[in-house]
Amino acid sequence: MSVRSWWLMISVGLGILLNPLNSSMVSVAIPSLQKVFQLDFTGVSWIIFSFYIASSIAQPVMGKASDLFGRRKIFLTGLVVAFIASLLAPLSPNFGWLIVFRIVQSIGTSMMVGVGMAIVRIHITEKQATALSVLSIFLSGAAAIGPFIGGVLIHWWNWPAIFFINIPFVVASFVLAWRNIPKDELPTSLARNMSFRKWFELIDASGILLFTVALVTLLVGLLSAKSFGHISLGNVIVGLIGLVALGIFVRHELKATSPFIPLRTFAKYPA
Structure with missing residues (x-):
């Protein structure tokens, strides 16, 4: 070398x-x-x-x-x-x-x-x-x-x-x-002429938003429960919002043409 x-x-x-x-x-x-x-x-x-x-x-x-x-x-x-x-x-x-x-x-x-x-x-x-x-x-x-x-x-x-x-x-x-x-x-000319909308589609901005909401709400729910020492209704609601957002995220990624996280790749190559 x-x-x-x-x-x-x-x-x-x-x-x-x-x-x-x-x-x-x-x-x-x-x-x-x-x-x-x-x-x-x-x-x-x-x-x-x-x-x-x-x-x-x-x-x-x-x-x-x-x-x-x-x-x-x-x-x-x-x-x-x-x-x-x-x-x-x-x-x-x-x-x-x-x-x-x-x-x-x-x-x-x-x-x-x-x-x-x-x-x-x-x-x-x-x-x-x-x-x-x-x-x-x-x-x-x-x-x-x-x-x-x-x-x-x-x-x-x-x-x-x-x-x-x-x-x-x-x-x-x-x-x-x-x-x-x-x-x-x-x-490339593609990069020079790319619009914001096309760029958002390429990076899967919707998927990023859902992924962020899911992670943040799940963490908030878990950390709040640990901090207060008990599980309250608020903790449960926040955690459920996180789980729903995570489910929507998975569904979105499976349909996206340029997914933020290519979930189908994990299914195709399980090893």
């Missing part, structure tokens, strides 16, 4: 590790956040769940976007978005704004995961399995070491440090990616 290929892997790896790093690192900051913002268990838990929900939506959407608008462009944009979110999150005036920046951070880091894999598969043809294995080390290694890094940062500084720590990784990845990721081909 050439030196240029290794630099390309490092450039991509430093970007894609931000998603698993931030999903695991924040777990040790829960007590600090709960104390600072005066939250109960249900409220503070959304710092974790909001990130996962946003990631589960953003990653497949950004994969489709990169096919149309260019993988290098999406990857670099994701780094910029992650940089802005990591810089502004510690300045949040309240927990609501922190959740907003956390979602933005999740979207930014999600722009790099699937796109980074595609970049390596396209531009590294020699020892491709080795290259993808190296990327998996970045992903799994970041998830494993995240709580340790978060614990050290919380011990010596405070919860804002778990956001600021992203900045050197983002800057290093951006500089290396700018130099090592090959430029995208010119966008």
Whole structure:
């Protein structure tokens, strides 16, 4: 494998590790956040769940976007978005704004995961399995070491440090990616002339909305029941709304021409 290929892997790896790093690192900051913002268990838990929900939506959407608008462009944009979110999150005036920046951070880091894999598969043809294995080390290694890094940062500084720590990784990845990721081909005429309606159909905006409603309402119902210590009528109603939304989502995905989650693929290839 050439030196240029290794630099390309490092450039991509430093970007894609931000998603698993931030999903695991924040777990040790829960007590600090709960104390600072005066939250109960249900409220503070959304710092974790909001990130996962946003990631589960953003990653497949950004994969489709990169096919149309260019993988290098999406990857670099994701780094910029992650940089802005990591810089502004510690300045949040309240927990609501922190959740907003956390979602933005999740979207930014999600722009790099699937796109980074595609970049390596396209531009590294020699020892491709080795290259993808190296990327998996970045992903799994970041998830494993995240709580340790978060614990050290919380011990010596405070919860804002778990956001600021992203900045050197983002800057290093951006500089290396700018130099090592090959430029995208010119966008196709389809991408240039695509209307918002066509784009919404392509990413299955209806499916995304149903998926989000189902996940959020189910989590709200479950977390509220756990927080209050008993199941109330309100918890049951919210949970039922989530189940209904989930059922409508499944039915919609089976009929959609460009489904957000291709459920028929799982049925076709059960293994």
